[in-house]
Structures are given as C-alpha cells and as structure tokens.
Amino acid sequence: MPAMTEEKIEKFDVESIRKEFPALSQQVYGKDLVYLDNGATAQKPKVVIDAIERYYSKENSNIHRGVHYLSQKATDSYESARKTIQQYINAPLEEEVLFTSGTTGAINLVAFSFGELLKQDDEIIISAMEHHSNIVPWQMLCERKGCVLKVIPMNDCGELKMDEYSLLLTEKTKLVAVTHISNTLGTINPVKKITQMAHKVGAAVLIDGAQSIQHMPVDMQDLDCDFYAFSGHKVFGPTGVGILYGKKEILDRMPPYQGGGDMIEKVTFEKTTYNGLPHKFEAGTPHIAGGICLGEAFRYLEGLDLVELQSYEKELAIYAERELLKIEGLRIIGTAENKTSVVSFVVEGLHPFDIGTLLDKQGIAVRTGHHCTQPVMNYFGIPGTVRASFAFYNTKKEVDLLVKGVERSVNMLK
C-alpha cells in the first residue's frame, strides 16, 4: 500500500531526532553525509558523547576497589548503568547482566564457559544465516570438546526452515544459538518459538541480539532465552562494550572465562576462589566509560516512543525496497515475510564493491561484501551484497538519494 507508507514516513518528526546526533550533520567529498551503515555501527546522541567527556573530565576512577570519593562515584555510575540495562531488557536480576567487550566477546564467553560443561558428541545447533561471531566460537568449541555442530537451513527468502529445525533437535542438543535479526537479510527470527522448542529437549538457547536490541523491545522474561548478547555501539552507545544476559541458574554452573582481578574472592598460590555474579565473569578493569555511557544510551532510548520509532524504521525500509526494485536488474537479498531495517541487494552483472565505491563518492555510506556472513553469500551464489541498514534518524530524502545514487552508479557501470 504505497501511499500509506509514505504518509507514515512523512508524519514522523525525524528532524528533531537528527539534531541530537552530531555526526549526521557533516559532509563527505563536499556532499551531505547519508549514513546508511547502522548495521555496522550506530551514531551517538549528544547525551552519550557528553557523558563520555564528563566521565573522563570529572569521574574517571577505577571501580569496585577504591575507598575514595571518585572511585565510589564511578562505581555507582557503572552499577547504575547495569541496573538501567537490566530494567530495559526486563532481566529478573541485576547480576544476570554482564558487561562484556561486545557481542563477539559475549558469545566467546558462553562458548568457552558453558562449553566447559559439554562433552564429546553433545550437539550444538546454529542457523544458516549467522554472523561469523555466532559460528566460529561454536566451531572452536566443537574442535575442543568433540561436539557436533548442526545448522538450521533457510529458504530462498532468507527464512529459517522451522520444520527442519525440529528434526535437528535431539536429547543430545545442549545449545541452540541463533540471531534475532539477520544483519545481512533483515529477517526477524521467531526466537521465542525457537527457545520453547529447544527447552523441550533440555537445550539452552543463546540469542544474538546485536541487530535487534536497537530495533525492537526485547524482554528476557518473555523470550525465556538462557543467554542474550548485544553490542553497545550498535545501540547508540560506545564501542568496546556489550552485554551478555544469562539466567542466574546457568551462569552459576559455568566456570569463569577469564581470570584476573575482580573476579576473585580469595587468592593464594595453593588455591583461588571466585567471586559471585556478575563479577565472576568480569575480570580486570572494564571499559568503565563504555559501561556508564551505554547506560546513558539506554536512558536516551527510554525517553523516546520506541513503538513509533520502530514502525518508522520498518516503513523506511519498505519504501527503500520498493523504490530500489524499480531499478532494472536489481534484486533484494532477504525477502522474509517478517523483516526490518536492512536492505541488501545485488544488481545483475555488477559487483557490489563497484556500486558501493560509487555510492561512497556521492556521500552515501553503505556496506558491501559478505557482511561477515560468508555462508549466506555461498547460499545465494553471490560475492556479496550492497547493504543499506537504517536507524530512526534516517530520512525519506536519504532513501531517495540512495536510490538516485544507485541508479547513477548502475548507469556508469553498465
């Protein structure tokens, strides 16, 4: 329903939101920046940038171990951020929210520590559309422990074949790890159902939320997943920090991941005992500014009407797909019934790198290549895609510029 989509888009006050993101109002190669690479990283609102400056100007101190004023202040801010995030994702307990270095760090933590509980011939299920960070740690675990890796196949639309998934589940399945939203295809997976089915055979579930936390409400208690991982920098926070949510019951059973300061209770050369949650999994001085400012990013989001934002993003992506499909030879990769915010495409006979390079020179930032999902590219038999990934500060005008830019690029290359 074309008219409806454009009407919805025009109603949304995107300009007020854009003013809060300093990086958006710059020029590249003498042209206004059109930033459509939010799947790679999101731009930051001024409140988050100010919080970083404020931390290093006034609050910088090591946390958890000091007796002085600044260290107490920094500790309070850091733990308050943890609490904010706990509430945002509706995790039952604060100690179930672990700060990590990012999604990759979080998944590696689970692959190592939860992996220590597994034995030879135990089975792990992932899906055909996973990012390398949700493939490689499991492959490494399987090599280490002699476990078996199984893959849920997908169809040509980029949707998981749920009937095949149910056939893969056995009493040997110990973990199912899937992405919530695909970074390449935009597919929204039915993770609640996936979790229910896994739990029936006694398997735990890890959800890669790197691309979903910023696009939809996520409720740990509603999803009932055992682990949920995401990156701070994709949800308008700093790089170098992320979150792993884990159910207390399972985290308590897992041995520590990294050893060092803060994760210990008592250290002697004969024996060392470990701290409880969450510190057991937070060795060493963390990215303190990162954690505090990630809390700030979530506080910023809480002040917005998220349902409206998400609806706007979805409409923008639908509009973009519709307009792009008018270009001859253009094919959308990832046409799931349920998808959002990511538009990956290829143009017949042209290489994505060429299109992406020419878009760059027109001030349009997209991503090209395999997007760390080589298996997806192999499935579709393509070297890569051009990917435009939207956030709620992108505009209809930017989509129009993208479409014009692609048209111009295609004409130059053909």
Added chain:
Amino acid sequence: MTLEEKQQDIIDEFAIYDDWMDKYEYIIELGKDLPLISENNKTDDRLIEGCQSRVWLDTAVVDGKMQFSADSDAIITKGIIGLLIRVMNNETPEDIATADLHFIGDIGLQEHLSPTRANGLLSMVQKMKLSALKAAAI
C-alpha cells in the same frame, strides 16, 4: 618511457578531473576496455582473495623484462589494475622491486591500496614486487 615517466603520464591524464564521479567514470572505462588475463588462466594459484573483490595475477619474465596480466571481478578494481600494469609492464625486475608507486596517491586513489580496503589490490602489488625480487635474484 621509464616507469616514472609512465606514472607522470597518468597523473597528467587524471589532472583534468576535479569531480570524483568523472574520475571514476574514466577508471570504469579503463576497466571495461582493458584486455586482461585469459579465462583459462584464471586458476586458483593465480587468485588473490580479497574481502571485497577478487584479483587474478599472472607473472612472467620475457627477455629480462616483467610481463603482467591481471583481472578482477569488480570493474573499478580492474580499472586500477590497468593503470598499475601500464606502469609496471615491460620493466626490469630491479625497477619494479624498488618502484615507488606514488601515482596512485597522486590521483587520489590511495584508499584502494589500503589494507582495510581488502579488495586484493594491495596483495596484488605485493605479489608483483615479490615476483620481481625473485626474478632479480636469479
């Protein structure tokens, strides 16, 4: 024409383009027109994998001079390959091994030779120089 003179020629050709898109239009033309590596020479041992685009490179020494042919699955990469081969072809191994390929930066395309670009070009240039070093050592 020396290697350096060939570089200067290219710099002069590109000097007329102010606009990025005009520059790339020219590079694309170079990419489309250049007859490069033959299809049956696009073997795995000649392939240089890149994150973004793939490059095939064939090297030979004929009468003491290096002969290169190369190709890419991306047109812009191919166009830049054309320029590199134009400069490096029919030169002695010594000249190639020590060549300072400043012309790429001078025409504003240094990003294509950056390791982060991962388009196979930097690896290709390194392989060309390595093959020249080997030929010079013989």
